Amino acid sequence: MSIVEDRLPDEGGDDLLAAEFVLGVLSAEERAAAARRIEAEPAFARLVERWEGDLAPMSAAYAPVEPPASAKAGLDRRLFPEGGERSRPRLWSSLAFWRGLAAAAVAALALAILLPFAVRPPAPQDRLVASLSAADSDVRYVALYDPAAGQVDLRHVSGERAAGRDFELWVIEGANQPISMGVIPAGETAQLPVEAEVGGRLAAGAKLAISLEPAGGSPTGLPTGPVISLGDLLRL
Amino acid sequence: MEPKASASAGDRSPVGQPDVTRLIVRVSMKDRAAFDLLYRQTSAKLFGVCLRVLNDRSEAEEALQEVFVKIWTKADRFAASDLSPISWLVAIARNHAIDRLRQRRQTAAGIEEAAEIADPALDPEALAAAGGEAGRIHRCLEELDTDRAEAVRGAYIRGESYAELAARHGVPLNTMRTWLRRSLLKLRECLER
Numbered sequence: 001m002s003i004v005e006d007r008l009p010d011e012g013g014d015d016l017l018a019a020e021f022v023l024g025v026l027s028a029e030e031r032a033a034a035a036r037r038i039e040a041e042p043a044f045a046r047l048v049e050r051w052e053g054d055l056a057p058m059s060a061a062y063a064p065v066e067p068p069a070s071a072k073a074g075l076d077r078r079l080f081p082e083g084g085e086r087s088r089p090r091l092w093s094s095l096a097f098w099r100g101l102a103a104a105a106v107a108a109l110a111l112a113i114l115l116p117f118a119v120r121p122p123a124p125q126d127r128l129v130a131s132l133s134a135a136d137s138d139v140r141y142v143a144l145y146d147p148a149a150g151q152v153d154l155r156h157v158s159g160e161r162a163a164g165r166d167f168e169l170w171v172i173e174g175a176n177q178p179i180s181m182g183v184i185p186a187g188e189t190a191q192l193p194v195e196a197e198v199g200g201r202l203a204a205g206a207k208l209a210i211s212l213e214p215a216g217g218s219p220t221g222l223p224t225g226p227v228i229s230l231g232d233l234l235r236l
Numbered sequence: 237m238e239p240k241a242s243a244s245a246g247d248r249s250p251v252g253q254p255d256v257t258r259l260i261v262r263v264s265m266k267d268r269a270a271f272d273l274l275y276r277q278t279s280a281k282l283f284g285v286c287l288r289v290l291n292d293r294s295e296a297e298e299a300l301q302e303v304f305v306k307i308w309t310k311a312d313r314f315a316a317s318d319l320s321p322i323s324w325l326v327a328i329a330r331n332h333a334i335d336r337l338r339q340r341r342q343t344a345a346g347i348e349e350a351a352e353i354a355d356p357a358l359d360p361e362a363l364a365a366a367g368g369e370a371g372r373i374h375r376c377l378e379e380l381d382t383d384r385a386e387a388v389r390g391a392y393i394r395g396e397s398y399a400e401l402a403a404r405h406g407v408p409l410n411t412m413r414t415w416l417r418r419s420l421l422k423l424r425e426c427l428e429r
Contacts, residue, residue: 019420023388024289024330024395028338049318054427056323057373058392059330064280065287067300072275075301079308080268 018047022055128233130208137228139167139210141184145194145202145233152181152208154190159228161186161212168213170223171198172230173206183217184210207232256321264311271308279304281322282329289333289395290340299336303329334395376426384419391416 020026021034038045128145139159145152152169161167169192170178179201182192194202202208211218212225256277262270282303286296306328317324377385387401396404402412 015424016417016420019424020417022327023391023416023420024334025391025398025401025416026338027397028335031335031338052327053319053323054373054423055392056319056326057371058389059285059323059326061389061393062281062284062288062326065284066280067283067297071279071283071297071300074297075275075304078301078305 014044015047018044019051021048022051126235128202128235130231130233132208132210132229132231134227134229137226139228141210141229143169143208143231143233145199147199147203150196150199151191151193154184154192156188156190164215165225166213166215166217167210167228168217168223170209170211171201171206172209173201173204178209178223180218180221181208183213202233205233256325260307260311260314260321260324263308264314266308271304274307275304278322278325282325285326285329286333288393289330289337295336295340296333299333300329303332306332330395337395338397372427373423376423379426380419380422384415387412387416388419388423 017034021031021038026034034048038048127147130143130145132141132143133139137159140157142155142157143152144155154169167184169181169184171181172178179198181194181198184190184192207230209223209227209230211223211227213223214225218224256274259270259274259277263274279300283296283300286299286303287293290296290299307325310328314321314324319327377388380388383405387405390396390404391401398413398416399409401416402409405412407415
């Protein structure tokens with residue numbers, strides 16, 4: 001009130017103050033005072049909103065400028081600090097949770113959990129999930145392939161690797177020779193990069209498999225040890 | 237207040253893109269995928285706003301992040317607003333950028349290098365999309381003297397304070413204040429005709 005009354009006693013009143021606020025000419029203190037009134041007084045808030053609507057067409061003068069990619073990354077870090085770099089549920093990193101599930105249930109649950117997060121921008125390809133296991137082995141992983149990130153996320157569920165041995169991940173497509181995606185780093189979670197060409201095969205319905213290999217991975221470029229875990233990729 | 241469903245009829249999202257109204261509503265339900273999509277669709281416009289007002293890329297980037305934090309936390313308020321979705325988003329960005337500008341000018345006293353960038357031509361796509369109602373404010377501005385209309389536009393687009401406008405137009409501060417208030421009163425009168 002006082003801001004306007006002091007300066008312009010008989011003209012405009014609150015409506016003029018609302019206009020000055022929307023236009024942006026007020027000082028920091030005056031803006032803060034007006035902002036408080038917007039919160040506290042619905043009638044004043046309506047005056048402000050009416051000016052916002054009336055003056056909005058002038059904003060056509062703002063030419064769009066693509067912000068740097070760092071802006072979105074920083075925004076995500078601010079808003080979702082626990083979520084890692086991509087929209088991933090927290091359960092993803094809960095080892096106890098995944099261990100407690102039977103292999104068959106893992107895929108179903110991975111789907112159920114990840115599904116809400118799969119409502120994503122219309123990407124050319126979508127994300128794929130696989131539960132990797134085998135009847136005669138206790139090695140289990142859950143794999144999530146995200147084409148946008150160009151990587152496979154692996155969540156180790158159970159099964160230790162013996163000293164001097166490594167787990168290697170393969171893409172198996174029909175009768176073609178398996179393609180190595182690399183040795184799976186030890187740990188509860190691991191990421192392996194996926195080349196676009198291999199990604200296309202995954203999207204086309206290839207399987208993922210894990211073989212037991214000498215430390216450092218297969219010396220031949222093809223699996224040399226037994227397949228200890230495998231599974232189909234399901235589209236999210 | 238109208239229910240938001242009716243406001244979406246005037247939504248201005250280009251054909252083939254998910255409607256911005258629906259995205260904001262989904263964001264109010266903390267739908268992160270919708271938030272990502274909303275960012276993808278609107279961040280260039282809102283960055284344009286921040287950049288124009290703040291005239292500094294790194295500060296504008298910071299401001300843009302803060303703007304989207306506000307959008308994330310306050311999206312539920314959109315339902316109670318009569319503004320079009322883009323106008324609502326632009327209002328958040330402009331107000332935030334202007335707040336930042338005022339804080340900055342206050343701390344670093346006396347920087348009067350009032351950015352003399354030429355105003356870009358009006359974004360024709362946005363103008364066309366804005367449709368009939370948009371004409372109103374432009375028509376009313378034309379009823380003002382050229383330099384006064386220019387002061388109103390400059391204040392709106394660059395977020396200039398009374399003091400900066402006075403310096404730019406070479407008139408005493410009180411003169412500028414009177415000018416601008418008279419102009420605003422005339423605009424209100426014209427808008428209501």
